[in-house]
Every structure is written in C-alpha cells, then in structure tokens.
Amino acid sequence: MIEQNLHKITSQIPLDVTLVAVSKTKPNSQIMEVYNAGHRVFGENKVQDMAAKAALLPKDISWHMIGHLQTNKVKYIASFVSLIHGIDSLKLLREVNKRAAQNKRVIDCLLQLHIAQEETKFGLTTNEAKEVLNASIDLENIRITGVMGMASNTSNENQVCDEFRGLKEFALNLNKTMPLITIVSMGMSNDYLTAIKAGSTMVRVGSAIFGKRN
Ligand SMILES: *Cc1c(COP(=O)(O)O)cnc(C)c1O
Numbered sequence: 001m002i003e004q005n006l007h008k009i010t011s012q013i014p015l016d017v018t019l020v021a022v023s024k025t026k027p028n029s030q031i032m033e034v035y036n037a038g039h040r041v042f043g044e045n046k047v048q049d050m051a052a053k054a055a056l057l058p059k060d061i062s063w064h065m066i067g068h069l070q071t072n073k074v075k076y077i078a079s080f081v082s083l084i085h086g087i088d089s090l091k092l093l094r095e096v097n098k099r100a101a102q103n104k105r106v107i108d109c110l111l112q113l114h115i116a117q118e119e120t121k122f123g124l125t126t127n128e129a130k131e132v133l134n135a136s137i138d139l140e141n142i143r144i145t146g147v148m149g150m151a152s153n154t155s156n157e158n159q160v161c162d163e164f165r166g167l168k169e170f171a172l173n174l175n176k177t178m179p180l181i182t183i184v185s186m187g188m189s190n191d192y193l194t195a196i197k198a199g200s201t202m203v204r205v206g207s208a209i210f211g212k213r214n
Pocket residue numbers: 022024045066067188189190204205206207208
C-alpha cells in the first residue's frame with residue numbers, strides 16, 4: 001500500500017518538484033518500504049526521532065527537519081541534517097551556524113513564513129524574514145536556500161491557493177537579489193496539488209504516503 005501511494009504521488013508531481021516523504025511517528029520498517037522503492041528524502045519533526053532513525057537507517061537518506069526546532073536541540077542533528085525547513089528566528093539561525101561550524105559543515109536552511117490566517121502556526125512575517133536575511137550575511141556555515149510555509153487548515157481552496165501564491169511571489173522577489181533562494185517548500189497531503197499549481201518546488205507529504213498517524 002505504501003509503495004502504491006508513493007507511486008501515485010510521484011506520478012502527480014512534476015520532476016522538478018522535490019517530494020519530502022514525511023515519516024514522523026512511523027517505524028523504520030515503513031521508511032524502508034519507501035526507501036526500497038527508490039526514495040531518499042525523508043522529513044521528521046522531532047529532533048530525537050530523526051537522530052534515532054538516522055543512526056539506524058541507510059546513510060544515503062537526506063533528512064529534512066520540517067518541524068519547529070528548539071535552539072537547544074540543534075546540536076543533535078547538526079552532523080547530518082540536509083535541510084532545515086523551519087527557521088523562524090535569527091537566534092535559531094545563529095545556533096545552526098555555530099553547530100554547523102563545529103561539524104565543519106554548511107547547513108542549508110529555509111525561512112518559515114507565517115502565511116496562514118490562523119494564530120497557531122509558527123513563522124516570520126515578510127519583514128522579519130528580510131531582517132533575518134540581512135543579518136545572516138555574516139554567517140558562513142549556513143545557506144538560506146528558500147522559504148517554507150503552511151497554509152490555513154481550511155477546505156476553502158481559493159484561500160489556500162492565495163496563501164501559497166503569496167509565498168511564491170515573496171520567494172521570486174527575493175531571488176532577484178539573492179539567487180540562492182530557489183526553494184519554495186509548501187504543500188502537504190491535503191493541499192500539495194494546490195501548492196504545485198501555485199509554484200511549490202518542494203512538497204512535504206506524510207499521511208498520503210504512510211497512512212494516517214495515531
Ligand atoms: C506533519 C507535517 C507534514 C505532513 O503532513 P501530512 O498532512 O501528513 O502530509 C508536512 N509539514 C509539516 C511541517 C508537518 O509537521
């Protein structure tokens with residue numbers, strides 16, 4: 001079933017859109033089903049879970065941290081994480097830079113923008129994101145390669161589409177002066193097709209691949 005789900009989704013998304021298989025709460029055996037189907041990019045939202053899985057699973061997996069990341073936990077993933085989606089403060093970015101330097105690495109990061117109408121979701125305003133970008137110029141062990149956002153949890157597809165389009169437009173504008181900014185991480189199981197129409201370059205899909213989480 002998992003493999004069929006994966007094939008269905010990969011057949012729906014353009015080749016230049018990266019699929020992050022969100023494996024949070026799922027066991028290594030299920031991750032290996034997806035791995036054995038040829039997939040290599042996985043997303044987790046908890047530092048401890050990601051570190052535990054990475055230690056046991058094949059080394060050619062690209063691990064993406066997609067959840068809210070606490071500053072004091074960056075050290076547990078700095079040696080191997082390939083992309084951090086949820087940068088929402090300069091303090092966090094500085095910590096990632098410090099831990100990346102300790103590991104003699106450069107870690108790619110996305111700035112998380114608050115695009116939903118809801119209060120609950122994390123993220124920067126566009127002005128805050130610009131401030132973080134300006135202040136990040138001195139940080140040699142991180143690269144900001146794009147933005148990430150979560151749309152409102154609503155069945156109103158027009159609203160979701162508008163939120164995604166706003167994020168895409170923001171990224172395109174940044175790209176004019178900062179050519180490294182190319183990734184637009186948006187779209188989950190419920191809205192990845194809408195996100196792709198709005199210009200997503202990276203979708204984060206969990207339950208549509210692995211089934212519902214408990
Ligand atoms: C859990 C999660 C996803 C995947 O959610 P699904 O609805 O299961 O596809 C995507 N992005 C983030 C940030 C998540 O926490």
